[in-house]
Structures are given as C-alpha cells and as structure tokens.
Amino acid sequence: MNRLTPNRRQLARGIADNRTYLLVSLAALTGAGALALALNQSRQANDQHPPDDAPGRTGRRSRFGRFAVSGRTVTINRPRQDVYDAWRDMSRLPHFMENVESVTVQGDLTRWTIRGPADFDVELETRIVSDRPGEEIAWRSTENSAVETSGKVMFRDAPAGRGTEVEAVIAYVPPAGRIGQMIAKLFQAEPSIQGRRDLKRLKMLLETGEIATSRNRKTTA
Amino acid sequence: MRALTWHGKHDVRVDTVPDPEIVNPRDAIIEITSTAICGSDLHLYDGVIPGLMGGDILGHEFMGRVVETGPDSSLEKGQRVVVPFTISCGSCFFCKNHQFSACDNSNPVEKQDITENLYGHAMSGLFGYSHLTGGYPGGQAEYVRVPFSDVGPIVVPEGMEDDDVLFLSDILPTGWMAAENCDIKEGDIVAVWGCGPVGLFAIQSALLQGAGRVIAIDHYPHRLELARNLGADVIDFTRTHVLEALMEMSGGHGPDAVIDAVGMEAHGFAPDRWLDVAKQTVGVGADGGHALRQALMAVRKGGRVSIPGVYGGFLDKFPLGALMEKGVQVRSGQTHVQHYINDLLKRIEEGEIDTTFLISHRLSLEDAPLGYRNFHDNQNDWTKVVLKPGLTAPQPSEVEA
Ligand SMILES: NC(=O)c1ccc[n+]([C@@H]2O[C@H](COP(=O)([O-])OP(=O)(O)OC[C@H]3O[C@@H](n4cnc5c(N)ncnc54)[C@H](O)[C@@H]3O)[C@@H](O)[C@H]2O)c1
Ligand SMILES: [Zn+2]
Ligand SMILES: [Zn+2]
Numbered sequence: 001m002n003r004l005t006p007n008r009r010q011l012a013r014g015i016a017d018n019r020t021y022l023l024v025s026l027a028a029l030t031g032a033g034a035l036a037l038a039l040n041q042s043r044q045a046n047d048q049h050p051p052d053d054a055p056g057r058t059g060r061r062s063r064f065g066r067f068a069v070s071g072r073t074v075t076i077n078r079p080r081q082d083v084y085d086a087w088r089d090m091s092r093l094p095h096f097m098e099n100v101e102s103v104t105v106q107g108d109l110t111r112w113t114i115r116g117p118a119d120f121d122v123e124l125e126t127r128i129v130s131d132r133p134g135e136e137i138a139w140r141s142t143e144n145s146a147v148e149t150s151g152k153v154m155f156r157d158a159p160a161g162r163g164t165e166v167e168a169v170i171a172y173v174p175p176a177g178r179i180g181q182m183i184a185k186l187f188q189a190e191p192s193i194q195g196r197r198d199l200k201r202l203k204m205l206l207e208t209g210e211i212a213t214s215r216n217r218k219t220t221a
Numbered sequence: 222m223r224a225l226t227w228h229g230k231h232d233v234r235v236d237t238v239p240d241p242e243i244v245n246p247r248d249a250i251i252e253i254t255s256t257a258i259c260g261s262d263l264h265l266y267d268g269v270i271p272g273l274m275g276g277d278i279l280g281h282e283f284m285g286r287v288v289e290t291g292p293d294s295s296l297e298k299g300q301r302v303v304v305p306f307t308i309s310c311g312s313c314f315f316c317k318n319h320q321f322s323a324c325d326n327s328n329p330v331e332k333q334d335i336t337e338n339l340y341g342h343a344m345s346g347l348f349g350y351s352h353l354t355g356g357y358p359g360g361q362a363e364y365v366r367v368p369f370s371d372v373g374p375i376v377v378p379e380g381m382e383d384d385d386v387l388f389l390s391d392i393l394p395t396g397w398m399a400a401e402n403c404d405i406k407e408g409d410i411v412a413v414w415g416c417g418p419v420g421l422f423a424i425q426s427a428l429l430q431g432a433g434r435v436i437a438i439d440h441y442p443h444r445l446e447l448a449r450n451l452g453a454d455v456i457d458f459t460r461t462h463v464l465e466a467l468m469e470m471s472g473g474h475g476p477d478a479v480i481d482a483v484g485m486e487a488h489g490f491a492p493d494r495w496l497d498v499a500k501q502t503v504g505v506g507a508d509g510g511h512a513l514r515q516a517l518m519a520v521r522k523g524g525r526v527s528i529p530g531v532y533g534g535f536l537d538k539f540p541l542g543a544l545m546e547k548g549v550q551v552r553s554g555q556t557h558v559q560h561y562i563n564d565l566l567k568r569i570e571e572g573e574i575d576t577t578f579l580i581s582h583r584l585s586l587e588d589a590p591l592g593y594r595n596f597h598d599n600q601n602d603w604t605k606v607v608l609k610p611g612l613t614a615p616q617p618s619e620v621e622a
Contacts, residue, residue: 077314098331162314193334200330208310208369209293210245212329212346214357216366217242 034067034171035152057169071169074199075158078206081134083164084155086206088137096201096211099194110139122146148173168195224278224362225589230268233590238278241358241366246293249370251304255383256283256360258596258606259391260417260484261350261531266593269485269501270533272335272351280361281306281348282390284383295371302374304367305558306391308346308357311372321345322555327369328355344555361589363610375562378570385569387607388576394561395529396422400430402527402552403478408433412467412476412519414512416444418605419529420482421579424453429573436470438463440488441601447579458489467519475521483512484530493538510536517543528553579605585612
C-alpha cells in the first residue's frame, strides 16, 4: 500500500489518487527504462534532426513514457571513492539534501521522509538495485512508496584532474489529484533545482568541510 | 552592535543589530577598526544593483582585530587582519586557479539560482553586497563574521597603520588587476576612464607595470589633480572631446589599452547616457555604459580593454562591431583579491606604493550616512571615506564640504 502520510484529512483522497496512477503505471515504461533513455543521447530523432550527443533529459522533451526525468551533474574536487562513500552512507544524505527530513536504512531498503509543501510529508521506500563501489548507486521505489520513482547516481573521473563528476538522475511518475499536485510540486517543479542545490551542498561539504551560509548567527533570530 | 544598514535608494542608517556569531567551523569574528565606502557601495546606494534587502549591512572594505575563532580557523585572537571582499574557500577548482571571485563554494546554494539564470553561473560570495553574491553581512559595522577565515584574511605586520593597508581589501588589488588585465608592454599608452579610487590605483599600477604614458579621464578637477600627481596626463571630458583628444595624444594610433574604472553609472552629456539613465530609472535592468562604449571606440586595433567598473545586467548599444572588427581583447571581473594581496602588501612595506593619498575623510561609524551622502554628491572633494568605529565623536572640521 502506499505510504502517503499527510498530516491532514487529505489522506483518503490521496490514496484514491494514488491507486489510479499506480494502476495506470503498470502498463507503461519502467523507471529504469526511462532512466536509461534519459541518460543516453536524445532519441528524439526525426528526418531533419538525427540524435545528438547531449543527455536525453536536456532535450526539449522532458517526459519519457509516464516518467518525468530530471538530473544534474556537478564536479567535485575529490577522489571518486570519497564522493561515492559520502553518498553510499545513505543515513548522511539529510546533511546536504534540503527536503529530506530523515533517512533510515535497513539492509538494502531505505526509508525516506521528505518534507513537502503545505505541511505534509511524503514517505518513500527504495531498494538499492545496483551498487558498484566508486562508480554507481541505483535505487527503485518499492510498493510501499508514495511515489513511483527510480534514481541513479554515477561517479566518473573528471577530466584534467578536476576530481569527480557526479551525475544524479531521478525518474518518477508525476502523481495526479490534489495531493498528487503537491507531490508533483515537490518532485516536478523543483527537482532539477533541488537536485542542483543538493549536489552543490555535497560539493561544499566535501571540498570545504562546511556548507556556506550568510547567516550571522547560529539560530535565526 | 552598531552597523550601517541599507533601506532603499539613498536611504542608509546606522542601526543596532545582533552581534555576529561563529556559525561554521572555519569562521572568525573580527572587531572592525577601519572600513571604507567604495564606489561599488554607491551602486547599491543608488539602487541600481539588484538583490538587496531592507536591513542588509553594507561594507566590503574592512580590517580589524580577531576576537573569536571557529575550531578550523587558522587565525588567533588579537591578530590584526585585512579581509578581502571576495569570500573564497581556497579549495575548489577556481580557487586553486587563483580565480577567487569565481569560488564555487562561498555563495550559499539557495542564493545561486538567480545568478545561474542571469549570468549562466553563480559567482563567489561577497561581503556587504547583493544577495546575488550571497547577501553576507558587511563590515561597515562594529563586528563582522568572516567565513573561510583560514584563506582570506592576511595578518598585518607590526608597525603598519590601518590606513596603509586597509585598501588591500579591495581597491588596491582592483586597480592592480585592472592594469594587469591590460597586458602592458613597456612604453604602452594606457587610457583610464574614472579617477575615483579604483581609477587612481589603476593609474599608479599601470605606471608601475611599465606604461609609458597614462591618460586619465574624469570631470572633477580635484580628482584629475590627484591623477596628475601620480604622473598621468589628464582629460576633462567637460572641456574636451575625449575620442579626438585620445587619438591626437597617441599619434593617431589610439591607446594600446583602456581601462573602464567608471562602471554602470557613468556621467556625461551624450545621448546614449540619457537612454541608459531613463532605463535604470524605470528599472528595466539596463546598465549605464557611456564610459565603456567610449573606451571601446578609443582603443587601438588589436588593443586591450580592461573593465574593473561594475555592471550588473544588460548593456544597450554596445559597440560589438568595434570590438569584433578591431580584434580587441576584453578582460574583467570582480577582483581576485587573495591572488594579489601578499605581493601588494610587500610593495606597500617597501614604499613602492602609497595608499593614503586619496583618503579625504575619516569619520566615525555613526557618521556613515553622511559619508555616503557626500561621497555620492560631492565627489570632487570626497575622494575616499574611511569609517573608524573607534572614533566616537564626529570630526566637525571634516564634516562640512
Ligand atoms: N572589479 C572590482 O572588483 C571592483 C572593485 C571595486 C570597485 N569596482 C568598481 O569600480 C568603479 C569605480 O569605483 P570607485 O570607487 O573609483 O568609484 P567612484 O564613484 O568614486 O569613481 C568613479 C569616477 O568615474 C568618473 N566618471 C563618471 N562618468 C565618467 C565618464 N563618462 N568618463 C570618465 N569618468 C567618469 C566619476 O566622476 C568618478 O570620479 C565602480 O563601478 C565600482 O563599482 C570594481
Ligand atoms: Zn569596493
Ligand atoms: Zn573556492
């Protein structure tokens, strides 16, 4: 069952909405398929314009089947293994992920509580489906997840000794309905901005040992 | 503590605000002993730089005593330091390449979105400037929080006065980098627009870097006089056709390099300028570029254009054709202060560079609004204002102008 946990009475409605899209989703492209498409070069070929070499998610089309895909790449001036280690310790993700309230890890299952707009949290459960130390970590949501999603983070040596290129890509099914809209807002309107911000925070932590802030005091007065 | 805060166009006040604290491990807290008002502050004062918020503490040229250190600061309590206005982490790609004002890690992540859209990339954090560059509380205050205090600040050698070293925080390295961006060859003719503090230091630097002749352009007699004292020939643009004069003074060749030390609020009578001002007034994000347009027209074929003057948005009627057809090179940027500061400190110590000749007024922090008003309205005489939080009483003799 879905694990949508709104603080309000939106619960019932959310479940209904959720069922709808879960049902619909069975027929179509899987998240992993969408990810693969998004990672590879744009397939939006037509007669006049053959495929180019840019990642698919930067294409003018941003849907892959039922999936919306977003992703970012950031270069971190640290060895590949260090960056991988920082990410693999999932319980540390809330340190640099702004909207992630908490993460609990049980074997290869990870439970995420994501702070949503308008006072409600979204719970996700994901399973690690690929783990290649120093190279890549991929995960996919289980059926206990409020949103159908899969993601992947890849680590490559950056050119010219610049450290590591970290590329994170997330595919998800934009949910329908009112709660869906809220989740969508959380995942869709912002994921590329959020992803960019989160990756940059990770970069700050790894490169400087701290996350820059212009706050003048420890607690906001 | 007391601090100079921004509240809107031509509205700055000294308010009581909470003292800063150590927030991150590499922070230090500095008690300010001297802090200056910069031409860049005037762009904020005039409200032509986007991204300020009511109550922001201004000031990016400052020095003082270390009063508190975070666990990872390399500073010690009691040390006297000068602090670069650019906040830089020291370990990212750009810092490693000494492009400190392009630091990846000092502008808070949530403040970077706007500049990524506006400029394509976010720049480093700056003290006391726009929220586009982090919105860091500035140093026109009794205390300031200095992030990455193990990278930026330099310790002042015993026996050197505040006024000798204060300008290492910005305008001296800015003038030096402006000249360096001209790739000066021995004997070159360099023309400098603007004889404010940045222009004056650019003139001094260009001569030290081997220029054969520097021609300085402004309209304030006293500022032109200061330029002449440094060894420049001067043009008063209210008396003279600048382009014609520059051609004649360079044998019909044109200056080998030109420096725009004016920035986005150029003065003058030309029609392009009125259009810029009109657009700035209605807030369409247009920069004023009269000096820069003229500089591009003046520079010789294949010459160099150096732009220390600040621009924030878009420039209309930019003579791109002149740039392309003449094959000129353009270099610019917020100054990479940390790259220059040690070398320039040595030059001051050895007496090669004098930094004090342009200070016209020393005021208490409480008198900062008066300093802003006059540095803005009476530019001829008010060439550089230094605020001393330690000075309690106003200095009446210096206040009238
Ligand atoms: N790149 C950097 O890191 C950096 C650092 C400090 C200052 N700045 C910028 O440098 C510029 C100058 O700073 P400042 O402190 O000397 O300012 P300032 O306002 O004291 O001086 C500007 C001078 O330019 C003159 N001027 C105006 N219009 C002119 C024109 N059309 N032709 C010739 N001269 C003209 C003015 O009369 C004035 O004397 C500003 O834009 C400032 O923001 C840049
Ligand atoms: Zn300045
Ligand atoms: Zn840096």
